[in-house]
Amino acid sequence: MRGVEKSMDNTKNLLNHVKDLLQKDERLVVNGELMKNKIIELALKLDKDFIELLLSDPRTKEMFFLSVGEVMIFDKDKFIRFIANKQFLPDSYTAFKNKIGLIDEKGEFISEKKDVVLSWPYKDCVLEGGMTKEDQKRDEIFWNETLAPDEISRLLEPKVFTNAKRIDKDGEHKFDGFGTDEKGDIKDNLLIKGNNLLILHSLKKRFAGKVKLIYIDPPYNPDSAANTFSYNNRFNHSTWLTFMKNRIEVAKTLLTLDGFFCIAIDHNELFYLGVLCDEIFGRENRIGIIAVETNPGGRSDSLFFATSHENFFVYARDITKAKINNLKMDEQELKQYKYEDEISRYKLVPLRRTGSNSTPDKRPNLYFPIFYDPKNKQISLEKKSGYIEILPIGADSIKRVWRWSKEKILSNLNDIEVKESKSGYMVFVKDRLRLEKKPKTLWHGSRYDASSYGTKLLQKFKLKGEFSYPKPLYLIKDIIQILSDKESIVLDFTAGSGTTAHALLELNKEDGGNRRFILCEQMDYVETITKERIKKLIKDRENDFVYLELMKWNEHFVEKIQQATTKEELAKLWETMKEKAFLSSKVDSKEVDKNAKDFEDLSLEDQKRLLLEALDKNHLYVNYSEIDDEAxxxxxxxxxxNRGFYEE
Structure with a gap:
C-alpha cells in the first residue's frame, strides 16, 4: 500500500515539476494558467525552443527522450499521453484566451498598434453551426484546426447534392443537367438548401475565383428578440465570431480578383466584425462603410437611442483591380432639376462657397468680384459701365469665396446665372442633369424602408409567414448595381427570404443584364418562402433556376429526433441509429443499452439531447468522395x- 502511495506521490511530483518547467515558456501561459492544447500543439510541431526547454531539465530529458548513440529522440507520443492526463490540466480546446480584444502577432493584447488582429475563444476552431431552434439548445461542436485536422478535413469535404429540380415559369421539372457557357462554366441560377459552411466548401471546385459579388445579411447577434443566433453557451459572442470567420475565409476564395464582399451588420458586432474582416481581406482592401436608414421611425424597443439604421462593410478582393459603378438617380432626385435650357435640364447651385475653409485667407485666389448687367443679363469679370459688383459675401456679412476660379467662370459663362433676391443679387451655377451619381456613404430615403419594401413586399407575395426582418428590395438592388457587372455571378449564402434573387432579376430586366445568382439557406423556409418567391418572380420572365439540397445522413436523424413527440418514437429511432447512423466515438451503444432503464426515466427533452449528442456531427451530410459507397x-x-457539378 505504501508503494502505491509512494508511486502516486512521485507522479504528483512529476506533474508539478513539468508544470513548473513549462511555465517558463510564455507562449504556454494565459492569465497565469498553462494551456493544454498549446503544449500539445508545440509538441506535435517539434517546436525548437520547446524541445530545448524539455532537454534542459534532467527529469523531463530522462522521461521523454530516448538516447540513440549521441542523438536524443523525443518520444512525443509518450509526452502527449502524459499531458493529456486529466490530472495534469483540465481539458482545453482552444489556444486563445477567454477574453476578446486586439492582439499583436505574438498574441499579446495591445491598445495601440499599426497591425492588429482580433483574438477570441475558439478562434482556432471550426463551427459547423446549425441554425434551427433545436440546434440552438445544444452545445456546439468546435473542431480545433490544430488538434483535429482529420475531423476538419472530413467536415469540409465537398458534399453530395440531391433532390435537384429545374424551375421556370411553368413550374418544377425533372433536372436535365447544368447549363454551361462556352468556357464550360455553369450558367444556371442556383438555390441550395443546407449548411452554408459546407455549401461554400462544396462550391470551391466549380466557382473559385468566379464570383464578382458576395452579399450577405448574417444573423446580427443582438441581445434582443431579433437575435437569430441565440446559442445557449457562455461563448455566445465568440461563437458568432467563429461562425463568421469560418464562412468569410472560404467565401473570399470564391471572389474574382476584381470582386467585392459586402456584409450587413448592426451596432452589436460592428467593431469586432470590422477588425475580423480587416484581418481576412486586409485593411487596405476595405473600400467603404455605408450607413443605411432602413427604419426611419426608429425601433421602439431600443433602450436608449431609437435605432434607425444598419451598416454595410464593403471589401475588395484586391483594391488595385476594383472598380465600382455609379448609382442611378431616383425620382425624387430627378424632380430637383426643374429648369431647362437648350442643352438640358438643370438645378441651380450657389456659386458662393460656405464652410470653415471657404474664406479669403484660406483661398485668396477665389475671392474676387463678378460684374453683372441686370438689363442685358450679361456677366463679366471686368468692371464696366452699368454693371453692378457682386462679391461672395454671406447674409451674415462674412466674406466667402467662389467655387470656381476666374478661368473656369470665363470658360463656362453659359452655365452661370444671376438672380435677384431681397438681400441682393446671387450668382448660381447650372448643375446639369446627370442620370447617374457617385454613391455616398450615407443612404436614406423611402426606397430603403425595410417595412415598405421588405416586410410588406413579402405580404404582397403572401409569403411573410415565419420570416422576419427581410431586407428592402431597392437597397439590395443598389448594392448589386454598384458592385457587379451585367454578366456577374452574385452569391448570397444567408439567403433568407430571397431578396437578393429578387433584386438581381429586377435589375436584369431593367438593363438587359445576364447576372446570375447563387443562394444558400439552411432553414426550412427556403422551400416555403425563398423558393416560392423566386418562382412567382419568373412567371413572366424567361429566367429559370436550379434547386438543390445537400444530401443528409446524420442530419436526417437530427431532424427525426427534433420532430419526435413521444419516448416510444425515440426508442425506435435509437434502434435505427445504431444500425445506420454514424455515432460519436465517445458513445458506446452497448453501454447505452445496458442502462436503458436510466434512459427511459429521463424526460423527453433530455432523451432528445442525449441522442443528438450521440451523433457524429462530421457526418451530417454525405461526402462526395463516398458517393459510390452503397451504404x-x-x-x-x-x-x-454530382459528377456534372464537380466536372467528373
Whole structure:
C-alpha cells in the first residue's frame, strides 16, 4: 500500500515539476494558467525552443527522450499521453484566451498598434453551426484546426447534392443537367438548401475565383428578440465570431480578383466584425462603410437611442483591380432639376462657397468680384459701365469665396446665372442633369424602408409567414448595381427570404443584364418562402433556376429526433441509429443499452439531447468522395447530377 502511495506521490511530483518547467515558456501561459492544447500543439510541431526547454531539465530529458548513440529522440507520443492526463490540466480546446480584444502577432493584447488582429475563444476552431431552434439548445461542436485536422478535413469535404429540380415559369421539372457557357462554366441560377459552411466548401471546385459579388445579411447577434443566433453557451459572442470567420475565409476564395464582399451588420458586432474582416481581406482592401436608414421611425424597443439604421462593410478582393459603378438617380432626385435650357435640364447651385475653409485667407485666389448687367443679363469679370459688383459675401456679412476660379467662370459663362433676391443679387451655377451619381456613404430615403419594401413586399407575395426582418428590395438592388457587372455571378449564402434573387432579376430586366445568382439557406423556409418567391418572380420572365439540397445522413436523424413527440418514437429511432447512423466515438451503444432503464426515466427533452449528442456531427451530410459507397444509397440520377457539378 505504501508503494502505491509512494508511486502516486512521485507522479504528483512529476506533474508539478513539468508544470513548473513549462511555465517558463510564455507562449504556454494565459492569465497565469498553462494551456493544454498549446503544449500539445508545440509538441506535435517539434517546436525548437520547446524541445530545448524539455532537454534542459534532467527529469523531463530522462522521461521523454530516448538516447540513440549521441542523438536524443523525443518520444512525443509518450509526452502527449502524459499531458493529456486529466490530472495534469483540465481539458482545453482552444489556444486563445477567454477574453476578446486586439492582439499583436505574438498574441499579446495591445491598445495601440499599426497591425492588429482580433483574438477570441475558439478562434482556432471550426463551427459547423446549425441554425434551427433545436440546434440552438445544444452545445456546439468546435473542431480545433490544430488538434483535429482529420475531423476538419472530413467536415469540409465537398458534399453530395440531391433532390435537384429545374424551375421556370411553368413550374418544377425533372433536372436535365447544368447549363454551361462556352468556357464550360455553369450558367444556371442556383438555390441550395443546407449548411452554408459546407455549401461554400462544396462550391470551391466549380466557382473559385468566379464570383464578382458576395452579399450577405448574417444573423446580427443582438441581445434582443431579433437575435437569430441565440446559442445557449457562455461563448455566445465568440461563437458568432467563429461562425463568421469560418464562412468569410472560404467565401473570399470564391471572389474574382476584381470582386467585392459586402456584409450587413448592426451596432452589436460592428467593431469586432470590422477588425475580423480587416484581418481576412486586409485593411487596405476595405473600400467603404455605408450607413443605411432602413427604419426611419426608429425601433421602439431600443433602450436608449431609437435605432434607425444598419451598416454595410464593403471589401475588395484586391483594391488595385476594383472598380465600382455609379448609382442611378431616383425620382425624387430627378424632380430637383426643374429648369431647362437648350442643352438640358438643370438645378441651380450657389456659386458662393460656405464652410470653415471657404474664406479669403484660406483661398485668396477665389475671392474676387463678378460684374453683372441686370438689363442685358450679361456677366463679366471686368468692371464696366452699368454693371453692378457682386462679391461672395454671406447674409451674415462674412466674406466667402467662389467655387470656381476666374478661368473656369470665363470658360463656362453659359452655365452661370444671376438672380435677384431681397438681400441682393446671387450668382448660381447650372448643375446639369446627370442620370447617374457617385454613391455616398450615407443612404436614406423611402426606397430603403425595410417595412415598405421588405416586410410588406413579402405580404404582397403572401409569403411573410415565419420570416422576419427581410431586407428592402431597392437597397439590395443598389448594392448589386454598384458592385457587379451585367454578366456577374452574385452569391448570397444567408439567403433568407430571397431578396437578393429578387433584386438581381429586377435589375436584369431593367438593363438587359445576364447576372446570375447563387443562394444558400439552411432553414426550412427556403422551400416555403425563398423558393416560392423566386418562382412567382419568373412567371413572366424567361429566367429559370436550379434547386438543390445537400444530401443528409446524420442530419436526417437530427431532424427525426427534433420532430419526435413521444419516448416510444425515440426508442425506435435509437434502434435505427445504431444500425445506420454514424455515432460519436465517445458513445458506446452497448453501454447505452445496458442502462436503458436510466434512459427511459429521463424526460423527453433530455432523451432528445442525449441522442443528438450521440451523433457524429462530421457526418451530417454525405461526402462526395463516398458517393459510390452503397451504404449511403446515392441513386444513379444523383451520381450523374454530382459528377456534372464537380466536372467528373
Amino acid at each position: 449511403y444509397g446515392v441513386s444513379e440520377e444523383d451520381k450523374k447530377l
